[in-house]
Structure formats: C-alpha cells, structure tokens
Amino acid sequence: MHLLKTQLLPLIESAMEGLGLDPSLAEKMLQPAREPDQGDLSLPCFPFAKTLGIAPAAIAENIKEAVPNHPSIGEVTAVNGYLNILAEPSWLAEQLLGGALEDGAGSAKRSVLIEHTSANPNGPFHVGRARNAILGDTLVRLHRLWGNDVTAEYYVDDMGKQVAVLAWALEHLSGDEVERLLAGREPVNPLWAGKADHERVRWYQAAQLLRKNSEDAANIEAAITKLVHASEHGDTSVLTAFEEAYQPVLDGMLETLGRLGIHFDRFTKESLFVTNGDVGRLMESLGNLEINGSADNGAQYLDLGARGLKGKTEFFYRRGDGSSLYATRDIAYHIWKWQQSNELINVLGEDHKLQAQQVGLTLEELGHKRPEVMFYSFIKLPEGKMSTRRGNVVFMDDLLEEAKAQAAAVVTELRPEYDQETIANIAEAVGRSAVRFNIINVSPEKGFTFRWQDALNFESGSAPFIMYSHTRACSIRKNVQEVDSSLLNGSVDTSSIGDIPEGMVALLRTLAVHNDRLEKVVREHRPHLFAEYLLHLANAYNSFYRDCHIIENGSVNQLYFALSELARNVLKNGMEGLGIVPLETM
C-alpha cells in the first residue's frame, strides 16, 4: 500500500535508526502484509537479529514502541518477529474520497507500441488464436488506464505461403470444386454464410488437400512457390492479388474481434518493408557484421552462438536465391517500430520463443534495443490440440454466439420482466465479458484447456460477478438520485468519521491498493493479476453493500454513498481495462 507507505516510511526509518539499525533497509523491507488480518504493511525483523544480537520478536516490539502516533496509523502490532501496521480506516476514507487514487495514478506518460494478434488472414478466428488477441488487447487497455499513450498494432502477413495458397485457390478453384473436395467435412455454419473468413477458408482448405493428395500436387506446389517468391521480391501485381484474396478474410476476422471489443490503431503490412527497400538495406548491413556467415549456395546467416544463443546457432536471414525470410522482415519491421515508439511490447505464442531470441539478438547486434515480449502458451481443447484439419476447433464466432445464448437464458430466468431487446443487449455484453475474462484470468505462460463450462461460467469468480457488483452500485446511484438528486455531486465531510463497519474497512483497503496493483500489472505485463484484483474489489464491494446500507428509511448516508461512488468508478474503469462491459443494469 504505497499510500500508507509514504506516510509510514520516515517514521519507521527514524525508529530503526534510533535502535541502531540501518534505516535504508526499511524502504525495501517494509512490504505489503501477506494476509489482510496481519495488517496493510509489514516489516519482518529476522535479519536484524544478527546485527543487534536480540531476538526478532523483541526487535519488533522495540520498533513498535519507537513509532510515534500518526493520523495514518490505525494499529501497530508486533507478532512473531513481525512489525505489522494497519492503516487507520478513517484516514484511508479521507485520503481516498479526497482523490488520492487520481493523484497517485501514473504521472509519467509513456508512449508504448503493442503489437498483438497478427494472425495470418486465411480463415475464421478460433479460440486457439484468441489468447493472443485477448491478452494483447487487455494489455493495451490496462496501459491506457494507467495513462500511457498506446498504439495497438496488427502486423499483417500479406506475403507468406498461407496467403499465397489462398490466392491461388481463389483463382483456380470453383465453388463446386471446393465443396466436392471438402465433401467429408462439416459444412459452413449457416449463421456465418456470407462471412468471408468462413467462406474463403474453404478454398484454402481445398487447396491444402490438393497440395498433398492430387496428381497435380507438384505443379500446384510450383505455382504457389512462384507466387511466394514473386511476393518476396516485391512484385506488385502479385501483392495486389494477395490483398484481394485476404482482405475480406481479414475484415471478417476483425468483425469477430470487434465483437470482443478488440480494435486496432494501425495495420502494418509485411510487404511494406520489402517494397520500400528496408529489407534489402537490412540484409546488406547484416552481411557486414562480424558474425555473418555464408552457405555453399550463397544463403547467409548470423552465428548467434557467438552472442550466447544455445542449440542451433545459425540464424538464416537470406536464402540462396537472395530473397529474405520471415524473420528478416520481422527485424526490418522492428527497426521501423523503434522509430514509432520508445517502448515496444509484442504478444507472441510460445512457439515463437526461438525466433524472438534471434530477432532480439540481431537487433542488439545492430545497436537497437530488443522489444519486450509477453509469451503465452497454447489453448487446447479437452480432446487435445486444436486442429482445423481434423475439425477439432472452436470458432470464436460460435463461442460468442453460444455465450450470448446462455447469458440470455440466465437473464430471462432472473428478470422475466425485461423485454427481448434488453435481454439481447445484456446477453451480448455478458457473453463477451465472460469469454474474455475466462482467458485473461489465468497467467499467460500456463497451458490452457478451453472448456465450455468455464467460458460460460456466470457465477463467483467470473466477469458477470464483477459486472453484477457494478450494476448494484449503479442501481444505488439511481435510487439516491430519486431521493435527492442534489446529492449526486455533493461533497462529503470526512473530518469526523465515526465507527466504520467491517465491510467498509475491507473496501477502503482494497481501493487503496488499486494503483499499486495496476502499476505492477503494467510494468510486468501480467494482466491476470488485475483480473484477480477486480474480483477482489467486487467481492469487497459486495461485503460493503451488506454492511453499509446507503439508503435507509428514505435517507441517504452521504459517506457511504461517496464511497460507493468511488468504488463504482474504480470498478467501471477497471472493467474497461479488462474489456468487460460496465452495464448499468443486468
């Protein structure tokens, strides 16, 4: 609790100094207590035992005696060698209602470029791809909540083999041929008929079959390879054909992402760096590096073993025919990104770890910084790995539709008086929020198994749980407005706060650590910790709601109401930070 720590630190430091301890240790050792009932801040005194030759418990006791009274301190206790400090609740209330959270929010705005999703535009968005998008977008939102200036960017792979296959298929196969080839597979869900990502992926899949099984496979492969190479040399007619093939697919994917609340500020095409000459110039400078090497056919690589890379140390950036590779273009892209922003974050699947290492080392070799990377582990289904080929896949469109349907069923049961349109609006928001929260709630590096049951959980520990607390606060606001609308903007006198109920203390203490948590989450790229925080805050609000009746016998308790409003705001902003929709009624 930084709010308390700034008050407390000088007091603890002088107390320690008086006892013959190094006061500079306090800054680091005064830490948040682990359990709430241990206090807000805690100082373990064990390390001091050696220097003083006194038992830790006695040291804690001595420091306790030496700490003077202060308005911020509620209670100081010495327990088992720990010095525990509890903030004074009325002081917390005064600080928080006086705007301490705004004052303490990220003052130094940074410019951050976050690249995420960047999925190949060759088919519908599925749940496996969703972890990147949801993680990335949440990071974008949380950085903005902290006050940073963020650009959310999608790197469009507009020249690889996948796009080439799609373009080839659309040019050479008729709809009938495609359906004949895919006869054994599940047809397009009628709900998504006409949505280009669902439609065109059929062409892609048919082409994949032909590449493997048809008599013509060799010719087809040659044709596709020719397209790939033409694109890599910047052939504009080929690149244009590619774009006509993938753009409608990408638009379909973006429509799905939009339904999840995910939007981008900029789309940057991979081909840009080929056509503008950046890649060519890059390969030239790489060729001049000390660690450059050449293969027999003229292909070139860097020996990154000399820079500490283990395993396979040769990093090829140029083919024998002189063309570039994906990673080469990625380096050119990063050099360009460093011109746009002074802080870069990439969201990448764990399969990209080696390449990220290669790109990072190469960037450093060229005198650039390496970007920060948030890696995540893949989502699989209970049946195993997700695979479009084997039909073992869950499309995001289907998941969102199902989530909405289930949410609508819950609303219909709980609020029979709502009309159809209201129910649909609530259900859409609840569905999207639940889906996002289910994924954001677990730490990225951990494996994730998608289960319908979890994604569609609307109870404690879910997005709807948080949403529900927020609607309570909104509902209270409406009720207060009916009692006396002048109270909505009124200030509250915090100078003489009397007894504070338990539920309110918990809420105050939770609110007080908001900025600490957000700062950490943004610094360490760990959105799931903020999800955990919001859950905790919603829970605290519910307890407050139980203990502190804001409107009783027709009169409004202004202190309670002011705190409810503060919590409502923090909840609302936090929900937006996670991409959860802050509904006012549900």
Added chain:
RNA sequence: GGGCGUGUAGCACAGCUGGAUAAUGCACCGGCCUCCUAAGCCGGAGAUCGCGGGUUCGAAUCCUGCCACGCCCGCCA
C-alpha cells in the same frame, strides 16, 4: 539429444525479485431474500506446494538431480 516453459486441495487457478496459519472459484456441507438487483452474502470441510538433495534464522518461492506434460531446434510462416 539440446533449449525454454509448466507441475500447488476432486477440478480449475493465485502466490514464485525467499518471510508468519499457502489465497480464490467450482464441486461438497450448513446458514441468509416482508430489507438499496440473492448472477449475491456469511460459515464449514478439503493441500506430503511433482519427487529427492542443498543453501538459509526461515524455501511453494533460490540452487541441484530426477520424473511428467507443453513448445521449439526449417535457406517455412
């Protein structure tokens, strides 16, 4: 084979820059709607923190060996 990551109650998951009784949700048991939205609240039970060593006043956390799982080790993207 090598590199990186993960392993915590029946299930899922937090804590991992060392600190106190390992947090939370689901499921399970028991209470709470004439009272601001019960998608809620309160209480209970449930954990050899993968296994073995080591460092430390103190280890889920750091080091090391082993086991299981995931990802990577293309002149693919």
